Amino acid sequence: MIKAVFFDLDDTLYDQLQPFLMAIQTAGIGGLFSDRLQIEDLYKRLRRHSDRLWERHVSGLMSLEELRFERTAAAFLDIGINISEQTALQLQQNYEREQKQIALREGVEPLFEQLEACGIRIGLITNGPVEHQMIKIRALGLLNWMDEQAIYISDGIGIAKPDPEVFHHVRLQTCCEPERLVYVGDAWHNDIVPSYRAGWNSIWLNGRLQQPRAEESDVEYMECRTINEIMPLIPSSGKSETGCLL
Ligand SMILES: [Mg+2]
DSSP states (O other): OOOEEEEOOBTTTBOTHHHHHHHHHHTTOGGGOSSHHHHHHHHHHHHHHHHHHHHHHHTTSSOHHHHHHHHHHHHHHHTTOOOOHHHHHHHHHHHHHHGGGOOBOTTHHHHHHHHHHTTOEEEEEEOSOHHHHHHHHHHTTGGGTSOGGGEEEHHHHTOOTTOTHHHHHHHHHHTOOGGGEEEEESOIIIIIHHHHHTTOEEEEEOTTOOOOOGGGTTOOOEEESSGGGSGGGSTTTTSGGGTOOO
16 A cells, blocks of 8 residues: 655646746746747746756756756747846746745645545655745645655755655655655656656656657656546555545
8 A cells, every 4th residue: 555645846736837927927028929838838948958957957067047047048049039148037036936926736735635534645855955945835835734854855855856866765764665655746857767766656747748758668657637637546545455435
């Protein structure tokens, strides 16, 4: 039986596109785009560049500020728009401000209630600076649902996804076998591959219809498009021998 479900934060428990759309608007650059789809395309590219540059940041080759500027400039360049460093910085500042007003995705609270009813613990594993992530965690009210000890932030523990060591570390702290643990995340590279490599059950919340990397075809995972599809994927959660009434 599953003992605990850990979640990624950004773009898993809340929709990261929403604060990004607001940040574009308040930066006064909405007119650069033909429609919302183009902004979503830009956002996906920004995420990909962010993942690509993350390892350089973790290994000390690039500051977080440099990463934020480079990912933004590279994503805009991909869609044929040149932006100044000043605009990129303004966009980042607006994005950080909008992230303080984020809300949990629809279905997250009912999912937490169902997990609690099944006696399954809830936690978080997220990459980023501790205070920056904690601002979002507080804004989302997540401390009402999980112990602070069940929240693992990369800068706090000194290891970051996609290093599978993160998942080994959390497993040891949780005192569970890896097959008793589930990880839910939106990013193939940072969430699904390393949690699988650490022996966990991996659920890919793939609402943006991304493709897995062909060279990682050995990775086993479950997949869904929305939060509401997660509970039936939790191994054994619907079976009577677990003692769960749901
Ligand atoms: Mg994420």
